[in-house]
Every structure is written in C-alpha cells, then in structure tokens.
Amino acid sequence: GAGVSQTPSNKVTEKGKYVELRCDPISGHTALYWYRQSLGQGPEFLIYFQGTGAADDSGLPNDRFFAVRPEGSVSTLKIQRTERGDSAVYLCASSLLGSAGELFFGEGSRLTVL
C-alpha cells in the first residue's frame, strides 16, 4: 500500500507476556519513528531510526522496550514482560530525510495488557 502499515491493529495480552508490533513504512522513507499515545493524551516519542540505526532512543521508557529495523525498512517494536501501564496505542511514522517534520503516520497498534 501507499501508506504506513502497522500490525496488529489490536493486541490483547496478559501481564508478563512478550509482544511484537510491526511497522511497514512508506517505500523510500529513510526515517522511521515510534510514538506511544495513552488515552486522551498526545503522542510521546519513543525512538527514531535513520536507515538501520537507532539515531535517538531517548524516549524508550526502560530496558523492556526495544526496537529494530534490520534492513532499513520494516521495523519491529518489542516489549518484554509487559505491564498494565504499557497499555496504549503505539504509533509508527515515516518521513523523507529533510522533510521538515512532515511525518506520515500509520493507524497505530492498540495494546491492552490485562
């Protein structure tokens, strides 16, 4: 497709389980971002990739969160030992280098930890 694709759209898991969320950016976009949006709040930055490398991971809340982008395209956000506080919508966005902030967002993955 032409837009940013995120899977799954919804994920329900139990506390302590491992979760992977996938993002397929727009073809040719070198920059990729993960944000977390809690209910009724604005998105919070998690991590930024330029190509294959994480250029800025200052928003990852703790070492249970990890993200990869091995071939510079698809990215996976991995959450270990999930906690109820991890429940949120995880948004992925991509952009062209130097696009001055025009990020193209996916529809997000809603994670619910029971």
Add this chain to the structure above:
Amino acid sequence: AQTVTQSQPEMSVQEAETVTLSCTYDTSESNYYLFWYKQPPSRQMILVIRQEAYKQQNATENRFSVNFQKAAKSFSLKISDSQLGDTAMYFCAFMSRSGNTGKLIFGQGTTLQVKP
C-alpha cells in the same frame, strides 16, 4: 526541555462557522518548526499545517491558518467555514531544527466537534 501546552481539552463549533484552537510552547531555541496535526477517530494523524519559526508570515492552507506570535510563544489554529469532516482531535507539535532528528513534541490535544 521543550514543552507544548494546549489548554482547551474540548471545543465545539457550528458547521460553516470559524473556530480557533490555542497552543503555547516553551523553548530556548530560536530555530524550530511548529505544526498542527489532526487525528480523526481512525487514529491516523494527518499534517494540517506547518510554520517555520524564522518566517514572520503566518502559514495558510485553504481553510486553515495560524496566528504565530514568536515572542509570546503562541501558535493558534484558525479553522474557517468548519465542516463536519473537521471533527477530530487536534495536536499542536514542536520540532527543533538542531540535531535534525525530526522528533516531534506534542501537546495534550484538543477535541473539536463540528455540529450540523
């Protein structure tokens, strides 16, 4: 650290009327971008309008315009001739031009309902 504040959690407007959404921000930088993003119920964020801090002229995109007051660190969005499709959550966002990471800092959002 930069912060973005939207003090209006909810707003409503009649179809075809004009509404203004407020945003203030705090930064010590002089070179940055400001944005308004729209998030409809589908959850997909869409860029509405962008302002470069070094440009004095206010940005305009069709029915959407901004009032950028750099000294006051204020960045409001005006929607003219409101349409039902404008119903959404609106986020103000800041991006520093230093470091070139493209990282956005968002406000808490304003839910706008356009009434027929």
